[in-house]
Amino acid sequence: MASSISMDDNPAFARIPPWVKAKLRPIAIEKIQQVYDWIETECIPAERIYKAQLKADRWKTPAIIHELRNKAKAQGLFNLFLPNHFEESPGLTNLEYSCCAEIMGRVYWGAQTMNCHAPETGNIELLAKYCTPEQKKRWLFPLMNGDMSSAYSMTEPDVASSDATQIGIRMEITDKEVIINGRKLYGNCQYNDEMQLFILMGCSDPTNPNPWNRHTTLVVPARTPGLKQVRNLSIMGYDWAPEGHGEYIYENVRVPIENIILGPGRAFEIAQGRLGPGRIHHCMRLIGQAERAYELALVRCFEPRKKPRGKFIGEFDSNIERIADMRMTIDAMRQVVLNAADTMDLQGNKAGRYAIAQSKIMVPNALLKVIDEAMQMYGGQGLTQHTPLPEIWTYARFVRVADGPDSAHRHQVGRDQMKRANEYRARAEEYTKRYQELCKKWRLEPEEFWGIV
Amino acid sequence: MASSISMDDNPAFARIPPWVKAKLRPIAIEKIQQVYDWIETECIPAERIYKAQLKADRWKTPAIIHELRNKAKAQGLFNLFLPNHFEESPGLTNLEYSCCAEIMGRVYWGAQTMNCHAPETGNIELLAKYCTPEQKKRWLFPLMNGDMSSAYSMTEPDVASSDATQIGIRMEITDKEVIINGRKLYGNCQYNDEMQLFILMGCSDPTNPNPWNRHTTLVVPARTPGLKQVRNLSIMGYDWAPEGHGEYIYENVRVPIENIILGPGRAFEIAQGRLGPGRIHHCMRLIGQAERAYELALVRCFEPRKKPRGKFIGEFDSNIERIADMRMTIDAMRQVVLNAADTMDLQGNKAGRYAIAQSKIMVPNALLKVIDEAMQMYGGQGLTQHTPLPEIWTYARFVRVADGPDSAHRHQVGRDQMKRANEYRARAEEYTKRYQELCKKWRLEPEEFWGIV
Amino acid sequence: MASSISMDDNPAFARIPPWVKAKLRPIAIEKIQQVYDWIETECIPAERIYKAQLKADRWKTPAIIHELRNKAKAQGLFNLFLPNHFEESPGLTNLEYSCCAEIMGRVYWGAQTMNCHAPETGNIELLAKYCTPEQKKRWLFPLMNGDMSSAYSMTEPDVASSDATQIGIRMEITDKEVIINGRKLYGNCQYNDEMQLFILMGCSDPTNPNPWNRHTTLVVPARTPGLKQVRNLSIMGYDWAPEGHGEYIYENVRVPIENIILGPGRAFEIAQGRLGPGRIHHCMRLIGQAERAYELALVRCFEPRKKPRGKFIGEFDSNIERIADMRMTIDAMRQVVLNAADTMDLQGNKAGRYAIAQSKIMVPNALLKVIDEAMQMYGGQGLTQHTPLPEIWTYARFVRVADGPDSAHRHQVGRDQMKRANEYRARAEEYTKRYQELCKKWRLEPEEFWGIV
């Protein structure tokens, strides 16, 4: 049954490519429309309200967020990211949810009003997949209900965390409890009292000959004794309040062994599936942010107060070309991410590995240039709090290192490709054989070349 | 009914994104497989045969092309590009044909063996759409049969041809004939005796107040008296034989008025629809060429004769990153073009205007870098005739100016976007109004900002 | 007489190109050495002291700055930028001072300890050049003595300030006083009590037919009634404390006419000479900052805690290539700026206009990439306060818009170049004439080409 919503000339669907539109089921069309209306009506106009409330109390989630979360929950706009196998899931495909995620991304905290923000989405999936019913009751359901927030704590200051086997925070597992000592980075700040639990990956069996079996994942309640937040980590000068990024020391932190997820030594099993969809969501939200930057650039193009040499800056053909490049770049990046989402839908997350990495690498790099160009079109104003552009840029720059710097992913992609080289060398040899036969047929002397080309 | 051909682990389909695979009808799957086998088995191994034969007689179509054309025709591999409304059409969609076009593009002259090469494809469509039955008999059917070749003659040395209203070659229309005087560029070379007709756009009514009604399109047989080829135009040093690019002078060239297509003054009506699909084909063939470059780079990565400091160049992590970037760039560009083809299928050529321009601008620019990188991985050898890379690069560079330089298209895209600016300004005003309401509700003083942001 | 200081293997001189070294006079060699020792010994180790003190009182100049300023003054390291015609000037050339400025730039506030920071340097020059003895006593000498700080207030929110004729803040000049109404951006923050005076450019004669005679420059004491700071302007999220950037409203601000500099309507005369050397200083200090980023990248390359896949990141050849590119980019940019400084020395500031603009445009753009690469080599840590890299990046980004966005300067350069086109067209015609003569001599038919090439 078709949706009663027409996608034609409908701004909620304006950026969705035809091939994606053709795949959207009525339920998805409804949700996209709802999300769009939500963001445009409830969130964008409230951006400065959020800031004003935050100013008053920097590490407290602003009241407007609480109100919007309640309202969104009532409207069925909560936890849209949840895959099918959840009872509460609206059942959107990765592709369909991606369209929602872009729109959510238009406001930095938009996804949060719908409980669709990082790192909750990944944490919820993880807990849902691997927890016992008892564990779910304690951690999963409150998270799904938006009653608390959580962190996924993996990066460490003392190792090359992009190589996760090096993770070194020490977990000593006794009969009854696990004793934790070490240091972690990122993960939301303890300063915010909604922050309730850390999903912690650490090393419980450092001498295990199999490096993939040395690590354990468990839950640490945020205010466990011995767990101390050293400081808030700023990102390009932003404290990222009211969630923030923390730096933590664990000194003889003790948690009951019931807090271990899946079992000791199974951290990599857990980590594996966690990041795929999350990366796509990050990328799509970033595209939403880039669209905001783009729209702001267009708005500036016809700002009547800013007419150097008497012309709108949108009348300078250099800016006409810039706007075209910005438009095309965002659209190309959307194709890349939507293809990754669709690949996961059609062939599974594992088959989507390359396309996910492609998104993770290409999207923030390309969009940083778009956002920077938009800042530049605002002149001096573009760098100040008078536009959201600096925050948008900073988010894009952060995504370039979040979940591993792009060069780590590029290596992974490149190494996979190198494995195909022999196939091409074999093919090239086939071509040469066939060429030699053709030479006979056409009475030509085979030309001698250097190596295979 | 499903095709008996499996696309899984099938190299013919390896680069086709899942969303496109899901749309391919059995007929398309068959054709793609056939085209793939054709190119891999018949064309790639024959590349040096082609060159050897061409060396013997530079301006004669090599014998192997004739042989392959006959064979392809017999196998139903002729004129695959033909849209549905042709009787002979295999009925492929733009999207389906694009998959074929990429594979054809793997060999520079591959499309030619299937009568799917530029400029014939565009010319055949034009003649089919606008000719009288009598005209079709004279020009269209021989072209479709591969019996001759043609040129579309638009660019002129004396005007800015990207602004087609400036086209100035003079056509004086009398009762019985048209007398032509002026100069044209490009269009295949007369040197090749298969070259039989020019589809010429000229100015027949220079004083008409409507600049879009001043021009006429007609057919000039290639050896009409007064029509003289001044020289072959080289492209980056290549003569592009045996077709080539010509530079022509028309001195009192006379053709009967029966050669006028559609009627005097209707050249723009004709020109309008011509270029869309052709640009997509160019781009897809170029992607095929870039895939060749990419495969050659991979081959080089494990060339045993070339191991600086004792390592395969594929073992240097800088090259691993380069290969990853090359792979991702090609794949992103393919998404862009396939989306354009699909947009034309779903919404018509006109609605596809932006996506076509996006392809035309982004694809050659991005692929030039990929191909250049592949050349660089071959060191000094990469620039010589020992690899096809210089010719691949040159083709990509040519596509960047063919059908108008990219800045002209970028302008078009940018100007279209600028028209949307007011919509965003209006929206921004809405946001502000709503913000002011929210301020009342939350008892906040509305913050004063500069202009709309 | 040669300096007793050897420049060989002396880190203070390591980055100075040989041609510059050869020009340094003994006095300059001494000063460079002194500045180097000062920065390395007194400033770099104090960076975190500065931050800690600032944390305690955000808008107060940290005590360590006061101490260092006194010490620097005592060591003859104050006001090094002062040109020869000042009594107190150490008499460094632009080239010599540039070498000092780079070293000062290694620490963000390094120049400030030597009273060589923006905007004081420009303001001091301006006041020295255009003030009456009485005015000098009030404003210039205290500034030179480091007793207060000042702002140059030009940019406005309501006009395109890169076109300075649009500057609109209203100055009504009566017999005795000037009444000012309007809005200004940038200029240090009033929050800091050392901030004592604004050098304000405004429009006093809006109907004057000559747009270059409409504006007046005058001094406004920072705490004049009616002058209100609306807010601190952040730059990419940084408040830039304790100086900061302010946004100001003038409501019937009254200053005595004695505060007018040079005379009513002469603001452009004053503005003209102000920016040249200042831009070079900005660029050189930025190079100093980029060198810090570069050194940090090298430090990271051999960080023993960060060895992905067991290798130092400095052992990956991709990073080896990156370090090379960073090194070469910084060095090329230094050549560009030093040439600009030298051009001013040899031919005057006016003749240096192109080279100054070249520096202003190229340097921040190129160095942003270097600094970004350094951040990326630090992974997630690179964006946090654990390195100074985000602040360095932000400073470079700021320089790209300070004193006008780079596109405005690029336009200026491009327009100047376009004026030379006719010269080249004329030359091309000469070549053709001579070619035709040569054709006669060599009995060749002159080839016909399109237009002049």
Added chain:
Amino acid sequence: MASSISMDDNPAFARIPPWVKAKLRPIAIEKIQQVYDWIETECIPAERIYKAQLKADRWKTPAIIHELRNKAKAQGLFNLFLPNHFEESPGLTNLEYSCCAEIMGRVYWGAQTMNCHAPETGNIELLAKYCTPEQKKRWLFPLMNGDMSSAYSMTEPDVASSDATQIGIRMEITDKEVIINGRKLYGNCQYNDEMQLFILMGCSDPTNPNPWNRHTTLVVPARTPGLKQVRNLSIMGYDWAPEGHGEYIYENVRVPIENIILGPGRAFEIAQGRLGPGRIHHCMRLIGQAERAYELALVRCFEPRKKPRGKFIGEFDSNIERIADMRMTIDAMRQVVLNAADTMDLQGNKAGRYAIAQSKIMVPNALLKVIDEAMQMYGGQGLTQHTPLPEIWTYARFVRVADGPDSAHRHQVGRDQMKRANEYRARAEEYTKRYQELCKKWRLEPEEFWGIV
């Protein structure tokens, strides 16, 4: 004594930076003026004469070259590159000669008319430095007199030649002669009968434990039996006639042992010093070529036949910005090369190693973009023989791989830099110590950071 030539407003000196002008001695000023006049009057207008003569006989040096060489010799414009220690040397410094080389580079074959072209310059220096008087008589003097041409034969198809220890062509040294077997690339073509000798580097002692002592350099007369040219190597489609690049097979080629230079096993000693100045010359000539491209772009900007939408393309502000970028890029690159030349003058070729590599890497990469932009400004015409731009581009692309691909040089630079890392780490530790002292003084708790930053 000052030269009577004024450099002010003198086009011969227009692009020379002030710091270089200040160093030019009268003799250099005279030579630069002479070279400028020579190129502008004799060479540029003859470019098409050269092409016409070459068309008639592709592998014969055109008559006009012979004529110009004789004339140049008579005017004292021969062998200007010769360093001081030659009797015939005009005694120009590297810096002074570089100014000449740029101007020579304006015409592709300009340097050849003055016997200052590659590879002769490097070969002449080599022979002068290492030959016995007898050898000089046979090879050096005829080369210096322009009576014949030569090749330096190093690259091989079967090894990674950028790692010269791999060079494998076999030289068996007997009592009286050397027997050579193997394959070589590049080096001018035998087709041209002026081509008389190969300076060949080969492997005479493959089992020597020291890989730097295995190779020998000797002279092979071009028409020695057993030496066969397999083909001409094209570069991006250009045959580079009448010199060209050859591919050679040596089959039992015998030369007397008197042809060995310096002695068996001393090839690396010879190779070492050869390339420095030659790379700088290449770069400066390339800058001359880029200046031609730039001038052509300016000429196009005001081409009256090419006015899209009624405006000169030089009136579009996007092109104004492009011209500015082109201008600034060329000028920055010139600074880089002139600094390298000056460094060699002041500190010797060895100390100049970094600056030479910097030129070699940066210059062709940067200028390729400038030249490409110029081509693009000519639209379709830009790729054809109607402008020299494609040949200029091809030369720049060639320089990017000649004497080793840029990544090989980048590695060298990067590895050298990595050796400095420890110095910076040590310094960082010093900073920290001093910080801790300062903390005590200022009564602050030292902040704990991750590692050294």
